[in-house]
Amino acid sequence: MNFCIVILVLFAVRTDGRLSSYQRYRISSLTGERIALPMPDQLEWQAQELGVLIHFNLATYIENHDACPQGLVPPTSQFNPYLLSTDNWVQTMMDFGAKYAVLVAKHNCGFLLSPTNVTFPLNPSSKIVPYNYTVDYSPVKGVNILDEFIKSCNKQKIRTGFYYSTVTNNYLNVRQGYVQNDTLKEGQLNITQQTYSNIVLSHLRELWTNYGNLEEICLAPGMQDAIAKMLVELQPHANVFGGIGITTNSIRWIGNEHGHAPDPTWSTGTSADGGDPDSPIFCPAECDTTLQMFDRWFWGRHVLLRSLQDLIDVYHRTVGRNCLLMLDLTPDRSGIIPPVYANRYKEFDDFIRSCYDTSVRPSFQNSSADFLTYTLVFNAPASVDRSVIQEDQTRGQVIRAYTVTALLAISKDQNEWIAVATGTSIGNKKIDLWAKGTLLVLAVKLNITKTIDVPVLKSFTVHLCA
Incomplete structure (x- = not known):
C-alpha cells in the first residue's frame, strides 16, 4: 500500500447548500474516499x-x-x-x-x-x-x-x-x-x-x-x-x-x-x-x-x-x-x-x-508489510478469552472490517487457525469477548479485511478475565 497524500478540506457543502466549517476531512489516495479528521x-x-x-x-x-x-x-x-x-x-x-x-x-x-x-x-x-x-x-x-x-x-x-x-x-x-x-x-x-x-x-x-x-x-x-x-x-x-x-x-x-x-x-x-x-x-x-x-x-x-x-x-x-x-x-x-x-x-x-490493566504478554509480535495483519506469538500455551484493539485515529478512522483468529495449542491440526471474533468499527477501542470462551492458544492474529487507507494501530492485546 502507498501512503496517501493528505488533503485537508476546511469547508464543505451543507445539506442546505451553504458552506460549513464543521466538516474536516481528507481524501484517501488509496480509495478516493473521504476520511473525517478529528480535532x-x-x-x-x-x-x-x-x-x-x-x-x-x-x-x-x-x-x-x-x-x-x-x-x-x-x-x-x-x-x-x-x-x-x-x-x-x-x-x-x-x-x-x-x-x-x-x-x-x-x-x-x-x-x-x-x-x-x-x-x-x-x-x-x-x-x-x-x-x-x-x-x-x-x-x-x-x-x-x-x-x-x-x-x-x-x-x-x-x-x-x-x-x-x-x-x-x-x-x-x-x-x-x-x-x-x-x-x-x-x-x-x-x-x-x-x-x-x-x-x-x-x-x-x-x-x-x-x-x-x-x-x-x-x-x-x-x-x-x-x-x-x-x-x-x-x-x-x-x-x-x-x-x-x-x-x-x-x-x-x-x-x-x-x-x-x-x-x-x-x-x-x-x-x-x-x-x-x-x-x-x-x-x-x-x-x-x-x-x-x-x-x-x-x-x-x-x-x-x-x-x-x-x-x-x-x-x-x-x-x-x-x-x-x-x-x-x-x-x-x-x-x-x-x-x-x-x-x-x-x-x-x-x-x-x-x-x-494487564494483558497476556506474547513472546513475539509482528505486523505484515502492508499493515493488514498483526500476530501475537506465545512461548508457551496461553489461556485467553478476549481481545482488545485500538486504532490510531489521528488521521481519521479508516478500518472498516477485521477478524481475529487463534492458533489452538490443543488440536489435531497444528496449523489450525480458528475465527474467534469479527467486527467492523474499531476506533478508540473495540473489546471482543470470544464466543468460544477461554481457549488455550499458541498465537493470536488480527486480520484487517477492509480499510479505506493504510491502517495504524495503537495496540492489539489479549486478556483472560475472571
Missing part, C-alpha cells in the same frame, strides 16, 4: 473512556421524582446539603477511575448551583429583579458549589465541565425552550422570550468565564448561533455534547440512556445512533447512563443500584464499542456520596483494572 481535543476526550455526570440540585430533595415535574418550583429553603463535600465526590470519582466530571449547574427546576449577577425585567412591568433562584438564597448561602467542585477536581487533575439545560426552566415558566403563555404557578415569574434568551446567554457567559478551561460542555438545543459565537470566544477547546453544527469539537449522543452502544459504533456521523463511517464529520459518541436502577438520575430514597454484573456489561457495550461511558454520580441530600454507592463504583473499577 486533537476530540481525541483526547475520547481516550479518557470514563467520566461522571453529577446530578445534584433541588430535584435531589423532591420525593418520587427524578426531575422537577412541569410547573413545580420548590422553595430554595429545601436545598440544605449539611455535609456538603466536593472532595468526597472526587474521591469516589478516583475510586471509579473517572478522568473527567460534568456537574449539572442548572436543571429543570431552574435552580442554579452558584451565585449569579444576572438581573432581568419582569413582564409587563419591566421591573428589574435579580435571578434569585440560586444556592445563594438557600440554607448554604455563601457557598459556590460550582467553584468548590472545580477546586476539588483540579487538586486531583480531573477535568471538568458543566451541564446547563436551555430547554426547561420551571422558575421562568419555560418548556421546550419557550416561555409559556399560560397561568403562572406558585414561584414562577413572567418574562418575555427575548428576556429568557438574554438570561441563558448571561448565565453561560458566567459559567464559561469564571471557572477556567472546561473539558466538556453539555447543552440542550437552542440559540445555536449566539452560543457558537460565545464558545469560540470563551471555551474554544471544550468538547460540546449536543454541539453538532456549532463547534468543531462536537460530541454526539448514542440514542439511549441504558449504557448500550450499538455494534458497530463509528467515530463519525451526527445522528443519535451508531454513526456513519462515510460521514465527513468526526463526532465521537458518549453513552450516558445511571448507577441507580429505573433510569433514575438524581438520588432517590430506597432506589436500588444496578448490579456489578450489569455495570460490567455496560462497560463492554460502551467503552468496548468505541463509546465513552459517562456514568451518573449522585450525591444524597446531605451532600455526599452514600457509602453503598461509593462501594459499587469501586467494585466496578476493580473489575476493569483486574481485567484490562
Whole structure:
C-alpha cells in the first residue's frame, strides 16, 4: 500500500447548500474516499473512556421524582446539603477511575448551583429583579458549589465541565425552550422570550468565564448561533455534547440512556445512533447512563443500584464499542456520596483494572508489510478469552472490517487457525469477548479485511478475565 497524500478540506457543502466549517476531512489516495479528521481535543476526550455526570440540585430533595415535574418550583429553603463535600465526590470519582466530571449547574427546576449577577425585567412591568433562584438564597448561602467542585477536581487533575439545560426552566415558566403563555404557578415569574434568551446567554457567559478551561460542555438545543459565537470566544477547546453544527469539537449522543452502544459504533456521523463511517464529520459518541436502577438520575430514597454484573456489561457495550461511558454520580441530600454507592463504583473499577490493566504478554509480535495483519506469538500455551484493539485515529478512522483468529495449542491440526471474533468499527477501542470462551492458544492474529487507507494501530492485546 502507498501512503496517501493528505488533503485537508476546511469547508464543505451543507445539506442546505451553504458552506460549513464543521466538516474536516481528507481524501484517501488509496480509495478516493473521504476520511473525517478529528480535532486533537476530540481525541483526547475520547481516550479518557470514563467520566461522571453529577446530578445534584433541588430535584435531589423532591420525593418520587427524578426531575422537577412541569410547573413545580420548590422553595430554595429545601436545598440544605449539611455535609456538603466536593472532595468526597472526587474521591469516589478516583475510586471509579473517572478522568473527567460534568456537574449539572442548572436543571429543570431552574435552580442554579452558584451565585449569579444576572438581573432581568419582569413582564409587563419591566421591573428589574435579580435571578434569585440560586444556592445563594438557600440554607448554604455563601457557598459556590460550582467553584468548590472545580477546586476539588483540579487538586486531583480531573477535568471538568458543566451541564446547563436551555430547554426547561420551571422558575421562568419555560418548556421546550419557550416561555409559556399560560397561568403562572406558585414561584414562577413572567418574562418575555427575548428576556429568557438574554438570561441563558448571561448565565453561560458566567459559567464559561469564571471557572477556567472546561473539558466538556453539555447543552440542550437552542440559540445555536449566539452560543457558537460565545464558545469560540470563551471555551474554544471544550468538547460540546449536543454541539453538532456549532463547534468543531462536537460530541454526539448514542440514542439511549441504558449504557448500550450499538455494534458497530463509528467515530463519525451526527445522528443519535451508531454513526456513519462515510460521514465527513468526526463526532465521537458518549453513552450516558445511571448507577441507580429505573433510569433514575438524581438520588432517590430506597432506589436500588444496578448490579456489578450489569455495570460490567455496560462497560463492554460502551467503552468496548468505541463509546465513552459517562456514568451518573449522585450525591444524597446531605451532600455526599452514600457509602453503598461509593462501594459499587469501586467494585466496578476493580473489575476493569483486574481485567484490562494487564494483558497476556506474547513472546513475539509482528505486523505484515502492508499493515493488514498483526500476530501475537506465545512461548508457551496461553489461556485467553478476549481481545482488545485500538486504532490510531489521528488521521481519521479508516478500518472498516477485521477478524481475529487463534492458533489452538490443543488440536489435531497444528496449523489450525480458528475465527474467534469479527467486527467492523474499531476506533478508540473495540473489546471482543470470544464466543468460544477461554481457549488455550499458541498465537493470536488480527486480520484487517477492509480499510479505506493504510491502517495504524495503537495496540492489539489479549486478556483472560475472571
